[in-house]
Amino acid sequence: MAGLRIGFDIGGTFTDLVLYDEASGRIHSHKLATTVRNPEVAVRTGWRTLLAEAGFLGSQVSNAIHGTTLITNCLVERKGAATLLLATQGFSDVLDTQREMRYDIYDLHAPQVEHLVPRPLRFEARERLDAFGGVIEELSLDSLDDVARRLERAEVTDSVESIAVCFLHAFTNPEHEQKAGAWLSEHLPHLRVSLSHEVAPEIREYERMSTTVCNAYVQPLAATYLRQLGDVLREVGFEREMFLMLSSGGVSTLETAVKFPIRLVESGPAAGALAAVFYGELLDLPNLVSFDMGGTTAKMCLIKDGQPAMSDHFEIARVHRFKRGSGLPVRVPAIELIEIGAGGGSVARVDELGLLKVGPDSAGADPGPACYGLGGDAPTVTDADLLLGYLDPGFFLGGRMILDQAAAESAMAGLAERMGLTMTETAHGIFRVVNENMISATRVHVAERGADPRSLRLMAFGGAGPVHAYEIARALKMQGFVCPASAGVTSALGFLTAPPAFEFARTHMERLDAPSLIELDGIYAGLEAEGRRVLKSAGIEDDDMTFTLKADLRHVGQGHEISVALPCTKPSDMSLDGDLRPYFFARYEEIYGHAHTHLDLEITTCRLNASGPRPRVELPEFETGSGPDQALKDSRPAYFTEVEGFVDTPIYDRYLLGRGSTVHGPAIVEERESTAVIGPRGSAEIDRYGNLVVTLEE
Known part of the structure; x- marks a missing residue:
């Protein structure tokens, strides 16, 4: 039976909702400002408006999937729960010693990465395992009693909400952590407990402890937020269980999300990458760059052979945005993308050297850009776009929000005066600087993955993406860009294309030979059993489950490893010399340009992705309708870099552009949630699904 599915994304500036009617194939969308202090208020309003416009009831919705930036914001802004750490005796300072190296060796005054648990809230338990999981010293429950007594004496027992338990080598033997977790649940039942062997059962003590602490830090907030939602x-009227998007691009149950909220960190950006994959398949574009620019950030992701790159580690809340090691390390599977503080709400300012800077700080939804008329007085990217003629002040969000041009001019005038420029020069400077930030980030992201931007197209979406896509594609000499229909809410559609999925990992360090492959069968069988349990809880039948095996491999004696896909159902089905070693060497050479084929291999971590069937989204084809002449709304002056000035530019109503319609630049194409700017060297065509496909002249 066909049903209704809703995907909704709460961003820093806007909340996006998409409803897909499986019976007709129609997509309904709605976009509204995020209610920052109470995000659920915008969700309630958005659901009611979307259902009313589409003519459905909440009880008719069969599936709802949600993604949010709440977890990331909580970590960045340090607004999580008062959290304790319980570590092996002598190891509670791992959060301070970290990797025992500075993230910038030339900066003697580089600020240290400050962790989420201050020293007075770190406790130690008497216990010890060796590197293979053997018990050296049994867990002392007396040392746990001491934790409770110290909290009582300090009169903070009721103030703390969460605890992270991270014992040395617990990933090889979880017995001590399990005992500690049971004791804490009995004696301090108000605490939410995160155990490292469940959150991140992998080697590298600092990364495992950091991930567990981050999970504990956001767990109470996530549980409260998801319950309210x-x-x-x-x-x-929605009567079923809500599902959550994970940073890996899979979908999980509410129960799993509450237990492992750290897996939700990049859920919104992950949905955008999945949406780009979906449209890439639709348009036969397996190689492209996903470009999602919203009100707060811009996210870029290379899609290669129809798949985004994956990573099992990244950093949150970096002290220096582009310096690895300056943030909180998190070991969870995630779609590999680059995210920078460049959105419609990014604030422009003059730095101490007198240079124009844009972002990463954002005006957000409250007060928002100056042109929102909500009290903001700092010039932003949206203010610049408005003054350059790209946005219609009377048609923002389809006319539901009227932009205040005078307020934008007032905010821009102050910055222009400080810089000694005209208002137009200042607005264009903001436009160019924010574009260059995104161009530089995209160029590096693509180059690091061995791709050439000249062979790629940009998939541009988000409220601000289509405004800036032309300049980015032109600067990178790309073939052009594509703006999906309803581009402003495209990332929310990505939720509806994601399968139920969860990735499991278990560290197992061993030199590889034929007998060891047989031993690995048992480890992967255990991971598969966990996967079946999680998928079954999401209502997936056994016959619909799919399991993909990966392994972290390295040369014997190396300090770091690479992840290699294993095209088998169990490792013993493969030949070490005929299959596994060639897979590893090919992947190694792809990354580093050379493989040491004479060296032996060792495995460090077994990984398994358990997933259900991918939901089908079948878009109806557009009919040949009216052409550009009928879709022409008006014209207005818009600034284009190629001519270094304003050009009287035709404005088209996207909803009146039928299949096959062609528009030549300069032109502006407007829809409710976004505006596409096409420069003088571009021409656009509406394809059979209503997407705006822009091609650039050589």
């Missing part, structure tokens, strides 16, 4: 959905 569930109450809101019941208010609007």
